[in-house]
Amino acid sequence: MFDTSPQLDCAGRILRLDRARVMGIVNVTPDSFSDGGAHDTTEAAVAHGLKLVEEGADLLDIGGESTRPGAAPVSVEEELRRVIPVIEQLAARTQVPISIDTFKPEVMRAAVAAGAGMINDIYGLRQEGALDAAAATGVPVVLMHMQGEPGHMQADPHYDDVVAEVHGFLVQRLFAAEMAGIAKKNLLIDLGFGFGKTTAHNMTLLARSERFLELGVPMLAGLSRKRSLGELTGRDTPSERVAASVAAHLIAVQRGARIVRVHDVAATVDALKIWQAVEAVPTPRAD
Numbered sequence: 577m578f579d580t581s582p583q584l585d586c587a588g589r590i591l592r593l594d595r596a597r598v599m600g601i602v603n604v605t606p607d608s609f610s611d612g613g614a615h616d617t618t619e620a621a622v623a624h625g626l627k628l629v630e631e632g633a634d635l636l637d638i639g640g641e642s643t644r645p646g647a648a649p650v651s652v653e654e655e656l657r658r659v660i661p662v663i664e665q666l667a668a669r670t671q672v673p674i675s676i677d678t679f680k681p682e683v684m685r686a687a688v689a690a691g692a693g694m695i696n697d698i699y700g701l702r703q704e705g706a707l708d709a710a711a712a713t714g715v716p717v718v719l720m721h722m723q724g725e726p727g728h729m730q731a732d733p734h735y736d737d738v739v740a741e742v743h744g745f746l747v748q749r750l751f752a753a754e755m756a757g758i759a760k761k762n763l764l765i766d767l768g769f770g771f772g773k774t775t776a777h778n779m780t781l782l783a784r785s786e787r788f789l790e791l792g793v794p795m796l797a798g799l800s801r802k803r804s805l806g807e808l809t810g811r812d813t814p815s816e817r818v819a820a821s822v823a824a825h826l827i828a829v830q831r832g833a834r835i836v837r838v839h840d841v842a843a844t845v846d847a848l849k850i851w852q853a854v855e856a857v858p859t860p861r862a863d
């Protein structure tokens with residue numbers, strides 16, 4: 577029987593989605609909310625990426641601009657200076673697919689030319705030129721929901737029906753991407769936890785994740801160390817939210833997520849091994 581499970585061709589590096597996959601976060605930024613400054617030189621970022629692959633990351637997500645509320649905007653030149661050397665070195669020194677976390681078309685093109693095999697866009701390709709740039713690269717694209725802009729999205733997020741509104745947004749972005757020439761097999765969605773949402777909104781979306789499976793594309797979930805997890809646990813320091821992050825991503829996988837975007841790769845890989853061991857238990861035959 578041929579393998580019918582979906583897979584992504586990330587510029588020649590195949591990411592099989594026969595089981596949940598772990599995307600390790602490499603923020604080459606001075607101000608990311610949970611690890612800003614920890615890896616903001618090329619050497620430190622490359623070393624961190626290699627460590628995450630050692631820990632079991634199935635792919636890496638390289639980011640050069642923090643999206644946390646109030647983060648300083650970064651120019652195209654500065655973002656390229658930060659991410660391109662890291663992508664080049666990681667692509668040369670590891671076999672896993674490399675994703676670029678950017679919404680700028682110029683960075684998308686340059687990152688793929690440098691060896692990235694996936695685009696992760698928190699704006700869902702809404703910036704001028706992003707649809708065409710992503711289509712031209714031919715690599716898979718993550719379309720994420722965000723209400724508002726990073727600078728003020730958390731001021732007072734409001735929805736009449738957060739599930740319906742996020743669903744409608746993603747339907748529209750999937751349509752726009754396909755109209756721009758991006759094949760549906762190269763599209764993924766992300767509910768955008770923490771991007772213009774309260775903790776209640778985030779938990780509602782997590783609880784109803786399965787609602788989005790009907791869109792027919794793999795779902796990515798990114799709750800790692802986020803503020804909502806801190807609110808629910810009382811853990812004010814992002815690095816103290818590992819258990820909460822693992823729990824949230826396990827639930828996301830149980831409710832349909834195929835990729836989880838995490839800072840804490842080793843802990844997440846271990847948790848998913850338990851999940852997969854239980855999933856592997858055959859269903860008893862109905863006699």
Ligand SMILES: Nc1nc2ncc(COP(=O)(O)OP(=O)(O)O)nc2c(=O)[nH]1
Nearest residue numbers: 603608609642643644696720766769798
């Ligand atoms: N697809 C996707 N991409 C994302 N990029 C950044 C962040 C924010 O987290 P982080 O990168 O840790 O922080 P910062 O944006 O401050 O660098 N979250 C997501 C997410 O949930 N989904």
